[in-house]
Amino acid sequence: MTDDKSYHMTPDEFREHGYAVVDWIADYMNRVESLPVLSQVKPGDIRAALPTAPPESGESFGVMLKDLDDIILPGITHWQSPNFFAYFPANASGPAILGDLLASGLGVQGMLWLTSPACTELETHVLDWVAKMLDLPDKFKSTTSGGGGGVIQHTASDASLCALLTARERATKFTSNSTGINRKLIAYTSTQAHSSIEKAMMIAGLGKNNLRLIDVDQTMAMKPPELEAAIADDLEDGLKPCFVCATVGTTSSNAMDPLPEIGEICRRYGIWLHVDAAMSGTAALCPEFRHIHAGLEFADSYCFNPHKWMFTNFDCDCFFIADRAALINTLSILPEYLRNEATASGAVIDYRDWHVPLGRRFRALKLWFVIRHYGIQGLQHHIREHIRLAQEFADWICADDQFELAVDPPLNLVCFRHIRGDEINQRIMDDLNRSGKIYLTHTKMNDKLTLRMSIGQTHTRYRHVERAWQLIRETAGGLDS
Amino acid sequence: MTDDKSYHMTPDEFREHGYAVVDWIADYMNRVESLPVLSQVKPGDIRAALPTAPPESGESFGVMLKDLDDIILPGITHWQSPNFFAYFPANASGPAILGDLLASGLGVQGMLWLTSPACTELETHVLDWVAKMLDLPDKFKSTTSGGGGGVIQHTASDASLCALLTARERATKFTSNSTGINRKLIAYTSTQAHSSIEKAMMIAGLGKNNLRLIDVDQTMAMKPPELEAAIADDLEDGLKPCFVCATVGTTSSNAMDPLPEIGEICRRYGIWLHVDAAMSGTAALCPEFRHIHAGLEFADSYCFNPHKWMFTNFDCDCFFIADRAALINTLSILPEYLRNEATASGAVIDYRDWHVPLGRRFRALKLWFVIRHYGIQGLQHHIREHIRLAQEFADWICADDQFELAVDPPLNLVCFRHIRGDEINQRIMDDLNRSGKIYLTHTKMNDKLTLRMSIGQTHTRYRHVERAWQLIRETAGGLDS
Numbered sequence: 010m011t012d013d014k015s016y017h018m019t020p021d022e023f024r025e026h027g028y029a030v031v032d033w034i035a036d037y038m039n040r041v042e043s044l045p046v047l048s049q050v051k052p053g054d055i056r057a058a059l060p061t062a063p064p065e066s067g068e069s070f071g072v073m074l075k076d077l078d079d080i081i082l083p084g085i086t087h088w089q090s091p092n093f094f095a096y097f098p099a100n101a102s103g104p105a106i107l108g109d110l111l112a113s114g115l116g117v118q119g120m121l122w123l124t125s126p127a128c129t130e131l132e133t134h135v136l137d138w139v140a141k142m143l144d145l146p147d148k149f150k151s152t153t154s155g156g157g158g159g160v161i162q163h164t165a166s167d168a169s170l171c172a173l174l175t176a177r178e179r180a181t182k183f184t185s186n187s188t189g190i191n192r193k194l195i196a197y198t199s200t201q202a203h204s205s206i207e208k209a210m211m212i213a214g215l216g217k218n219n220l221r222l223i224d225v226d227q228t229m230a231m232k233p234p235e236l237e238a239a240i241a242d243d244l245e246d247g248l249k250p251c252f253v254c255a256t257v258g259t260t261s262s263n264a265m266d267p268l269p270e271i272g273e274i275c276r277r278y279g280i281w282l283h284v285d286a287a288m289s290g291t292a293a294l295c296p297e298f299r300h301i302h303a304g305l306e307f308a309d310s311y312c313f314n315p316h317k318w319m320f321t322n323f324d325c326d327c328f329f330i331a332d333r334a335a336l337i338n339t340l341s342i343l344p345e346y347l348r349n350e351a352t353a354s355g356a357v358i359d360y361r362d363w364h365v366p367l368g369r370r371f372r373a374l375k376l377w378f379v380i381r382h383y384g385i386q387g388l389q390h391h392i393r394e395h396i397r398l399a400q401e402f403a404d405w406i407c408a409d410d411q412f413e414l415a416v417d418p419p420l421n422l423v424c425f426r427h428i429r430g431d432e433i434n435q436r437i438m439d440d441l442n443r444s445g446k447i448y449l450t451h452t453k454m455n456d457k458l459t460l461r462m463s464i465g466q467t468h469t470r471y472r473h474v475e476r477a478w479q480l481i482r483e484t485a486g487g488l489d490s
Numbered sequence: 491m492t493d494d495k496s497y498h499m500t501p502d503e504f505r506e507h508g509y510a511v512v513d514w515i516a517d518y519m520n521r522v523e524s525l526p527v528l529s530q531v532k533p534g535d536i537r538a539a540l541p542t543a544p545p546e547s548g549e550s551f552g553v554m555l556k557d558l559d560d561i562i563l564p565g566i567t568h569w570q571s572p573n574f575f576a577y578f579p580a581n582a583s584g585p586a587i588l589g590d591l592l593a594s595g596l597g598v599q600g601m602l603w604l605t606s607p608a609c610t611e612l613e614t615h616v617l618d619w620v621a622k623m624l625d626l627p628d629k630f631k632s633t634t635s636g637g638g639g640g641v642i643q644h645t646a647s648d649a650s651l652c653a654l655l656t657a658r659e660r661a662t663k664f665t666s667n668s669t670g671i672n673r674k675l676i677a678y679t680s681t682q683a684h685s686s687i688e689k690a691m692m693i694a695g696l697g698k699n700n701l702r703l704i705d706v707d708q709t710m711a712m713k714p715p716e717l718e719a720a721i722a723d724d725l726e727d728g729l730k731p732c733f734v735c736a737t738v739g740t741t742s743s744n745a746m747d748p749l750p751e752i753g754e755i756c757r758r759y760g761i762w763l764h765v766d767a768a769m770s771g772t773a774a775l776c777p778e779f780r781h782i783h784a785g786l787e788f789a790d791s792y793c794f795n796p797h798k799w800m801f802t803n804f805d806c807d808c809f810f811i812a813d814r815a816a817l818i819n820t821l822s823i824l825p826e827y828l829r830n831e832a833t834a835s836g837a838v839i840d841y842r843d844w845h846v847p848l849g850r851r852f853r854a855l856k857l858w859f860v861i862r863h864y865g866i867q868g869l870q871h872h873i874r875e876h877i878r879l880a881q882e883f884a885d886w887i888c889a890d891d892q893f894e895l896a897v898d899p900p901l902n903l904v905c906f907r908h909i910r911g912d913e914i915n916q917r918i919m920d921d922l923n924r925s926g927k928i929y930l931t932h933t934k935m936n937d938k939l940t941l942r943m944s945i946g947q948t949h950t951r952y953r954h955v956e957r958a959w960q961l962i963r964e965t966a967g968g969l970d971s
Contacts, residue, residue, distance in 0.1 A: 014871065015872075016863075016864050016865075016867075016868030016869075016871060016872065017583060017584070017801075017872075017948060017949065018583060018584030018585055018863065019584075020516040020517070020519040020520050021516070022584065023512070023515065023516050023519065023584040023587075023588075024512055024513060024516040026584065026588055027508075027509075027512030027515070027516070027584075027588060027591075028508075028509055028512060030588045030591050030592060030595075031504070031505055031508030031509060031512060031591075032505060033592070033595070034504065034508070034591070034592070034595035035501040035502070035504050035505040035508065036501070037595060037596070038501040038504065038595075039501050047604075048604075048606065048607050048608070050607050050608075052603065052607070052832060052835075052837040052838045053611075053837075054607070054611075055607055055608045055611035055612060055615075056611045056614070056615050059611075059612070059615050062619070062622065063619035063620075063622065063623055063861050063862075063865075063866060064861070064862055064865045064866065065865055065866050065867055066865040066866075066867055066868075067862070067863050067864050067865040067867075067868050068862045068863065068865070070585070070588075070863070072862075073585075073858075073859055073862055073863070077592065080608070081608045081612065081855075082608075083608075084606065084607040084608025084609075084611065084612075085596060085598055085606050085608055085609075086598060086604065086605050086606045086607075087598075088596075088597050088598050088599055088605075088606075089595075089596070089597045089598075096599075096605075096827070099597060099598075099599045099849070100597075101594065101595075101597035102498060102499060103498070103499030103500075103503065103504040103507065103508075104499055104551070104554075105594075106504075106591070106594040106595055106597075107504075107507055107508060107511045107551075109590075109591075109594050110508075110511050110512075110515070110587070110590075110591050110594065111511060111514070111515070111558065113582065113586075113587040113590050113591065113803045114511075114514070114515035114518060114519075114582075114587055115518070115566060115569075115570070116569050116570045116580060116581075116582035116587075116803050116804070117566055117567060117568075117569050117570075117580075118569055118577075118580045118804065122533065123528075123529075123567065124567050124569075124577070125529065125565065125566050125567045125569075126529050126531050126533070126535070126536055126565040126567075127529070127531075127536045127561075127562045127563075127564075127565025127566055128565075128566075130534070130535075130536035130537045130540075130565065131536060131540070131562065131565075133537070134536075134537050134540050138543070138544035139544075141543065141544065142544055163644060163847050163849075164847040164848060164849045166846060166847045166848050166849075167846060167847055170693075170846065174692075174693060177695075185692075185695065185697065186692040186697065186698060187697055187698055187699045188697045188699055188700075189671055189674065189675075189691075189695055189696045189697025189699070189700055190670055190671040190672075190695040190697075191671075193670065194670075203825075204823040204824075204825040204828075204848070205823075205848060207823060208821065208823050208846070210670075211655075211666075211667040211820075211821075212651075212655060212693065212694065212821075212846065213693065213694075213695050214658075214666065214670055214671040214694050214695015214696065215670045215695065216666065216667065216668055216669045216670030216671075217667060217668055218668045218669055218670070219669075219670055260825070260827060261825075261826070261827055316849070320498075322594045322597050323597065323599065323849060323851050324847075324849065324851060339692075340689065340692075340693075342685040342686075342688060342689050343685075344684075344685040344741070344742075345742070345932075345933055345934045346577070346741055346742050346931060346932070346933045346942070347685075351533060354533070356533040356534075357533045365647060365648060365651065365689070365693065365846065366644050366645040366647045366648055366686075366805075367645060367647050367685070367686060368580070368644075368645045368647075368797070368804060368805065369804075370804050370805060374562075377554075378554055380544050380545070381544075381545055381548070381549045381553075381554055382497075382499065382548050382549065382551070382554070383497050383548050384497075384544075384545045384546055384547040384548040384549070385544060385545065385546050385547075386497075386546055386547055386548075387497030387547075387548050388497075390495065390497060391496075391497065391498075450827060451826075451827070452826055452827045453826045461827070467498060468498065
């Protein structure tokens with residue numbers, strides 16, 4: 010009656026292979042700088058190297074690690090290279106990776122307080138720490154009398170969706186969840202906001218036609234008078250404004266929407282204000298950059314992503330809400346098989362009611378490890394350094410008569426272009442990215458193709474930025490001749 | 491101009507601390523069986539042990555690991571204990587944990603093919619492997635001419651939401667995304683379906699009142715004639731049926747909805763059929779259990795969770811769709827800053843358009859490692875063993891005159907009860923869980939409190955099930971006297 014056969018990896022085997030994987034990653038950290046940043050493979054190359062059929066019998070761990078080098082690595086675009094200047098950073102760090110590894114090893118499901126109290130309580134606690142570290146309004150802390158608090162979501166897209174859903178319910182007296190949408194609810198954001206707001210409108214059943222994209226000023230920031238005019242128009246048309254998303258640091262160009270003016274309008278009209286600070290929120294670790302959050306006291310919800318710029322590997326979005334009862338009323342479900350005494354007592358948080366999925370990973374561990382490893386001072390140091398490097402890069406752009414800034418960089422993202430138009434900028438970017446030496450991406454600003462130099466990778470230092478600038482000038486020079 | 495100060499963990503430090511974490515996990519694997527399965531802490535205990543303020547300066551890694559033992563571990567409910575019989579399994583394994591660790595180390599964002607081609611292509615490829623391993627209909631493979639394919643979602647909740655959204659769009663000729671919901675769309679599932687279906691109706695703006703909960707038979711499976719009657723009623727009322735979710739292995743009692751009959755009805759009325767096989771789908775690795783998928787050829791979409799019963803640590807839900815164009819049309823967004831040649835060529839998959847979030851982790855690595863480590867044979871062996879243990883446990887129940895089965899167990903979940911009513915069952919469960927020796931949870935079936943013995947943890951063997959049964963009998967006996 011006993012089962013002695015086992016295909017499982019034993020603890021001793023895990024130790025042996027685990028050391029090998031740790032070695033692989035440590036070596037990767039050492040050599041990533043020398044690898045082509047943007048993967049040079051063609052569509053289909055990776056699949057062509059993989060066997061058509063899954064293996065009947067198990068394979069050795071060594072073979073799998075070798076395939077990682079031989080098959081997978083050429084297909085990797087190295088987000089952890091200090092020469093990665095594309096999109097936004099997704100910067101990881103040793104303490105984050107090891108905290109996440111422990112979460113995998115513990116393998117707990119944090120859907121309810123009961124299913125691992127530490128998973129819930131550490132998360133609530135560390136998010137209070139984060140609120141303190143960014144000097145967020147007290148209402149976003151779990152310890153406030155008003156009943157706020159934070160939760161880790163997958164991404165800012167998920168956080169914005171939850172904010173929009175809660176706004177939708179509040180605006181319909183929590184009836185849409187039951188009846189479905191039966192009147193036009195209107196949301197507002199700037200033309201520069203992240204695409205996830207439009208996607209959230211689609212998902213929430215509100216329709217992207219009911220999202221008003223408010224015009225921006227020359228810094229690409231939302232114009233509050235235009236917001237107010239749009240709200241007034243909609244009210245006049247008998248529509249119901251319910252949600253405004255303001256952005257602290259847009260994806261395209263890092264523009265900062267004016268929260269005090271927007272917030273005042275939202276309060277006046279009773280509209281939910283969500284603030285998306287996905288990348289830039291991290292800057293508020295440093296008192297000298299906290300001005301980006303001026304006006305946050307008007308917000309109903311706020312999010313930023315430690316998995317972008319705070320050395321915490323994906324995924325980790327911190328979502329804060331001032332009225333958690335509204336969020337829970339929006340997303341709560343309680344089937345019989347999840348009932349338990351702790352939940353019934355009301356003395357605990359059950360995070361399943363704070364987001365879309367039921368199951369949840371112990372993500373607070375990695376954030377706890379990051380904050381403790383660096384300390385507030387260490388985090389501040391590196392954020393300051395990234396911003397200093399970006400500002401210096403911007404100075405070089407200004408001093409070069411072949412290049413111009415598209416906009417003054419508020420923090421760590423520099424939008425710039427060669428003065429001779431879209432074609433040369435496209436060619437500079439394509440040539441550089443094909444070279445594998447650095448990777449940078451583009452946007453359009455005022456209909457002009459604009460290059461983006463995003464500085465935030467964990468190990469990016471002065472010499473990387475200096476070399477990038479040299480490569481950009483050389484590439485442009487080569488195209489000139 | 492150089493920045494020599496750094497708070498980062500160096501590769502050498504990462505190696506040292508990484509070994510320590512691997513050792514910690516290997517030791518945890520060895521001792522988890524001896525720890526109380528259900529955490530014994532009270533609400534607030536964990537938070538009370540944590541410092542109120544985050545640290546100004548960094549702390550040593552050794553201190554952090556020590557706090558893991560001293561503060562966190564008492565607050566863990568041990569999902570990886572072989573004595574964990576609660577809810578559903580969330581079984582992890584060495585190869586999964588190490589594959590996931592490599593994903594953390596690489597730290598890539600797979601939102602576009604371009605941002606790491608291997609992240610996308612390995613996922614598409616491994617999901618084709620999985621489709622083959624479960625013998626799913628060809629239409630769910632990426633290589634089919636019809637344009638199907640698989641994607642890894644966080645959880646079955648996310649997969650069901652995406653299925654519902656796609657059904658919503660198809661039923662409204664892809665206009666709801668633009669205009670919002672403006673007619674009543676109706677969805678159907680059984681009274682036993684997972685709560686995530688109701689939650690998806692809320693999120694999608696359709697309203698839970700428009701979800702018809704179809705009655706079940708004595709095995710807790712949906713009654714197809716009742717489904718058809720409900721559809722006919724709604725059509726007569728001028729409503730628009732758009733979505734049916736059938737469950738292969740309900741959460742409460744592992745009931746199997748009859749897919750052939752349900753599928754035939756869906757086809758006749760042109761209704762989207764989604765099949766949720768979150769836990770039980772894994773059983774189809776073994777030919778002798780593939781009958782659970784009979785009728786799957788009628789389905790438009792299907793999901794199951796390797797993070798439940800296939801030794802892959804959370805999160806990993808495999809979602810398959812027959813018409814991927816419909817899914818992409820539902821969720822696609824393309825802001826300027828994400829435009830690139832590979833995407834424009836149409837030759838690649840960009841998984842950002844297959845789910846809610848934009849960013850995504852390289853989760854295919856861990857699934858690839860699991861399949862290769864175990865091979866099909868190894869996976870089959872352990873699934874068969876879990877089912878064999880559950881069936882033997884059920885035999886013991888049948889042979890004991892103090893206990894009864896609530897329903898014949900189809901696979902690895904046994905629903906049973908003491909014959910003397912709710913109170914003694916509640917006390918048996920509470921006493922056992924408080925003892926820390928095993929952990930099991932309950933449901934209600936026909937209004938009776940019913941105990942659930944869910945057998946699927948990686949290291950659960952005969953002796954653990956045998957001891958659990960002994961403890962259950964002893965506890966019941968103690969309450970008798």
